[in-house]
Amino acid sequence: MRARSQRMIMVAIAALVLIGAIGLALIAMRDAVILFYSPTEIADAPPALGERIRIGGLVEEGSVVRPADGGADFRVTDGVGTIHVTYDGSLPDLFREGQGVVAEGAFHSPDTFTATTVLAKHDETYMPPEVAEALREGDVWQGESDE
Amino acid sequence: MIAELGRFLLALALALSVLQMMGGWRASGATATLAGKVSANAAYAALVSVVIAFALLIVLFLQSDFSVAYVAGHSHVDKPLFYKIAAAWGGHEGSMLLWCSLLVGVGAALAKFALNHDVSLKFRAVSIQGGLQILFLAFAAFTSNPFDRLVDIPVQGADLNPILQDPALAIHPPTLYIGYVGLSAAFSLAVAGLIEGRGGAAIAAALRPWALFAWSALTGGIALGAWWAYYELGWGGWWFWDPVENASFMPWLIAAALIHSAIATEKSGNFAGWTCFLAIMAFSLSTLGAFLVRSGVLTSVHAFALDPERGLWILAIMTIIAGGGLALFALRSGKLGSGSGFSLSSREAFIGANNLLLVTVAGTVLFGTLYPLISGALGDTGISVGAAYFNFTAAPFLAALLILLPLAPFLPWRKQGFNRRLAMRSAVWILAGVLAGIWALILGATPIAVGAAAFAGWTLAGIAADVWHHRVIVGMASRFSLAGRVLAHAGVAAIALGAVADSTGRPETVRALAVGETLEANGFMLTLDAVQRADGPNYLADEARIGVTGRSLTELRPQRRFYTAGETTTREVAIRSGVGGDLYVSLGEPRTRDDGVIAYEVRASFNPMVWLLGLGAMLIALGGLTAFVGNVAAARRRQ
Numbered sequence: 001m002r003a004r005s006q007r008m009i010m011v012a013i014a015a016l017v018l019i020g021a022i023g024l025a026l027i028a029m030r031d032a033v034i035l036f037y038s039p040t041e042i043a044d045a046p047p048a049l050g051e052r053i054r055i056g057g058l059v060e061e062g063s064v065v066r067p068a069d070g071g072a073d074f075r076v077t078d079g080v081g082t083i084h085v086t087y088d089g090s091l092p093d094l095f096r097e098g099q100g101v102v103a104e105g106a107f108h109s110p111d112t113f114t115a116t117t118v119l120a121k122h123d124e125t126y127m128p129p130e131v132a133e134a135l136r137e138g139d140v141w142q143g144e145s146d147e
Numbered sequence: 148m149i150a151e152l153g154r155f156l157l158a159l160a161l162a163l164s165v166l167q168m169m170g171g172w173r174a175s176g177a178t179a180t181l182a183g184k185v186s187a188n189a190a191y192a193a194l195v196s197v198v199i200a201f202a203l204l205i206v207l208f209l210q211s212d213f214s215v216a217y218v219a220g221h222s223h224v225d226k227p228l229f230y231k232i233a234a235a236w237g238g239h240e241g242s243m244l245l246w247c248s249l250l251v252g253v254g255a256a257l258a259k260f261a262l263n264h265d266v267s268l269k270f271r272a273v274s275i276q277g278g279l280q281i282l283f284l285a286f287a288a289f290t291s292n293p294f295d296r297l298v299d300i301p302v303q304g305a306d307l308n309p310i311l312q313d314p315a316l317a318i319h320p321p322t323l324y325i326g327y328v329g330l331s332a333a334f335s336l337a338v339a340g341l342i343e344g345r346g347g348a349a350i351a352a353a354l355r356p357w358a359l360f361a362w363s364a365l366t367g368g369i370a371l372g373a374w375w376a377y378y379e380l381g382w383g384g385w386w387f388w389d390p391v392e393n394a395s396f397m398p399w400l401i402a403a404a405l406i407h408s409a410i411a412t413e414k415s416g417n418f419a420g421w422t423c424f425l426a427i428m429a430f431s432l433s434t435l436g437a438f439l440v441r442s443g444v445l446t447s448v449h450a451f452a453l454d455p456e457r458g459l460w461i462l463a464i465m466t467i468i469a470g471g472g473l474a475l476f477a478l479r480s481g482k483l484g485s486g487s488g489f490s491l492s493s494r495e496a497f498i499g500a501n502n503l504l505l506v507t508v509a510g511t512v513l514f515g516t517l518y519p520l521i522s523g524a525l526g527d528t529g530i531s532v533g534a535a536y537f538n539f540t541a542a543p544f545l546a547a548l549l550i551l552l553p554l555a556p557f558l559p560w561r562k563q564g565f566n567r568r569l570a571m572r573s574a575v576w577i578l579a580g581v582l583a584g585i586w587a588l589i590l591g592a593t594p595i596a597v598g599a600a601a602f603a604g605w606t607l608a609g610i611a612a613d614v615w616h617h618r619v620i621v622g623m624a625s626r627f628s629l630a631g632r633v634l635a636h637a638g639v640a641a642i643a644l645g646a647v648a649d650s651t652g653r654p655e656t657v658r659a660l661a662v663g664e665t666l667e668a669n670g671f672m673l674t675l676d677a678v679q680r681a682d683g684p685n686y687l688a689d690e691a692r693i694g695v696t697g698r699s700l701t702e703l704r705p706q707r708r709f710y711t712a713g714e715t716t717t718r719e720v721a722i723r724s725g726v727g728g729d730l731y732v733s734l735g736e737p738r739t740r741d742d743g744v745i746a747y748e749v750r751a752s753f754n755p756m757v758w759l760l761g762l763g764a765m766l767i768a769l770g771g772l773t774a775f776v777g778n779v780a781a782a783r784r785r786q
Contacts, residue, residue: 032536
């Protein structure tokens with residue numbers, strides 16, 4: 001009988017831990033989920049000002065301005081919509097005009113996206129899936145192997 | 148010719164694996180027979196074939212044979228010799244060949260070393276391993292053959308991604324893969340034990356050394372990857388909760404749970420079903436990791452290629468492995484026998500708590516990693532889960548783990564273990580925890596970090612007491628098992644401390660500097676003295692000479708490299724390591740100011756006590772290996 005009640009206690013502890021984990025996961029997920037928007041989607045239904053989001057597309061040719069004191073201003077396009085992005089951090093080494101890019105940050109004014117992080121695509125064969133999707137919808141996508 | 152021979156050997160290894168599986172199956176259930184010999188020799192021959200195939204792939208790289216698609220895609224005539232060799236496993240096809248080679252190696256090792264006192268179980272495991280080899284060799288041969296030829300032969304080759312041309316990254320994948328694939332031995336032994344209807348204790352004893360070895364290698368592989376990310380990506384971080392990092396962390400957690408629960412199962416038969424379940428899950432999660440890395444379904448800094456077809460193949464293989472293993476488990480776990488039962492404050496209960504916490508963390512990491520896929524399937528595409536989720540969900544459980552960790556070695560098996568002596572002993576540890584908390588407070592840590600430091604102090608004091616008590620006072624019989632336990636546990640505490648210290652670091656300073664200008668970072672004055680050319684064999688480079696004054700005088704030389712073949716720019720950070728931490732400097736792009744002066748972007752940060760993380764990982768891996776050696780030696784003595 002004693003062994004049985006001890007087993008009950010152990011099961012109860014395990015259940016508590018698991019319920020706690022599920023609760024924590026659900027609470028954390030609410031704040032940690034970051035939505036991805038393509039330039040077109042932002043034109044159609046702009047996110048709230050200050051909401052932390054990710055945007056992605058191609059860096060528009062000829063749009064990059066690099067101030068002498070660091071950071072960059074550029075436009076991200078998916079062929080239909082365009083977003084003006086301002087960024088005062090260090091650009092990734094793979095950042096180039098005409099290449100895929102993902103930026104994380106928020107709109108602090110309706111027409112300028114303030115990026116806190118800029119991720120450029122990692123190598124020749126890789127395109128972030130969200131960017132590829134956005135480009136396909138914008139008809140800029142050239143197919144799988146256009147190198 | 149060489150490529151064709153490689154193709155042939157790959158197919159031969161596949162055929163030999165079939166022989167290994169069938170022979171092994173026939174040999175089990177009977178005493179050593181001809182079938183057993185056939186199976187074992189097929190396993191050895193398969194190993195010879197894949198090793199030669201792999202050597203041939205390296206030869207193709209050394210010859211820069213660009214008629215082979217994989218070589219053309221990952222090498223270049225100008226590349227240094229070392230990276231020509233490392234490129235053999237730097238891309239998808241080559242790394243699959245490495246995976247297969249190791250899997251076959253595990254098969255041969257099982258045939259040679261495992262369970263020579265229980266031949267029936269041994270050959271059942273060799274047979275299961277043969278089945279795993281067939282799945283992956285077929286995948287490599289039919290969808291990812293590194294020996295495929297190109298129709299249009301390029302002159303120069305595309306070069307390996309420059310950030311992968313790095314010593315740590317050359318040995319990171321093999322080490323990691325030894326860990327991933329080593330877990331297949333535990334899988335095969337657990338499945339074989341379930342089929343044979345062996346008791347839990349026998350299965351646990353059989354799989355424990357394999358799990359220990361694989362887990363140690365996995366630790367080393369993950370640590371090398373984190374180290375590489377720290378100094379090569381140039382972001383200053385070492386863990387990003389990237390899907391691919393998570394993919395290696397989940398099997399690590401499950402394997403850590405496994406090596407603990409297997410001890411209890413071997414000792415008293417408790418957790419028998421659970422140990423088998425963990426063995427099945429550990430290798431299934433390894434395969435899931437391969438799927439996540441290879442398929443490109445998740446946005447990751449590591450994604451090799453966007454190839455859903457290969458992803459589906461691996462998903463199918465994973466379904467067979469996990470589904471088959473778990474179905475068998477459901478059918479046969481009744482035969483494992485039940486344990487002796489144990490009290491709430493016994494060693495078993497604490498091992499159970501350790502397992503509960505580790506598996507819970509693995510579960511929340513799995514949920515967070517796969518959440519973008521789940522929500523994508525529900526029509527809500529393009530979601531990413533931030534690092535905050537993982538920190539928030541993992542931290543409380545890992546903290547609980549640190550609290551319970553030092554108590555467990557002082558508890559007896561089965562019996563009630565809390566007494567006044569343990570209470571008095573642990574009061575001293577509480578004092579150590581308080582001191583560590585005060586130390587973190589002085590460093591300026593956040594409240595959470597102060598708490599974590601306190602837990603780590605408590606844990607370290609408890610580990611010291613473990614050494615003192617069990618070595619000096621009691622004189623514990625096995626030095627290896629005590630040393631392994633203490634090293635690995637101290638490593639966990641060191642990593643906790645390192646993570647705490649790291650979180651107290653201040654944000655980096657970024658400024659555009661012309662030659663002669665200075666920036667201040669964490670008490671150091673950094674002056675850009677000069678920028679000069681420092682070209683390498685396959686890249687052009689600018690090298691900055693940055694004089695550091697402040698707490699010490701030194702010169703740092705970060706580089707900015709341009710790899711001509713792939714037209715990619717990378718940065719080589721310069722790090723000055725000290726006891727207090729790392730001064731971490733990277734060189735960004737040059738900009739021209741209005742007056743024509745060229746200024747270089749310099750990023751500097753001070754990362755406190757990063758060495759604790761490296762030390763911790765080394766201790767954990769070393770502890771695992773020590774326990775492995777002790778376990779094997781003990782098994783030898785018993786025979």
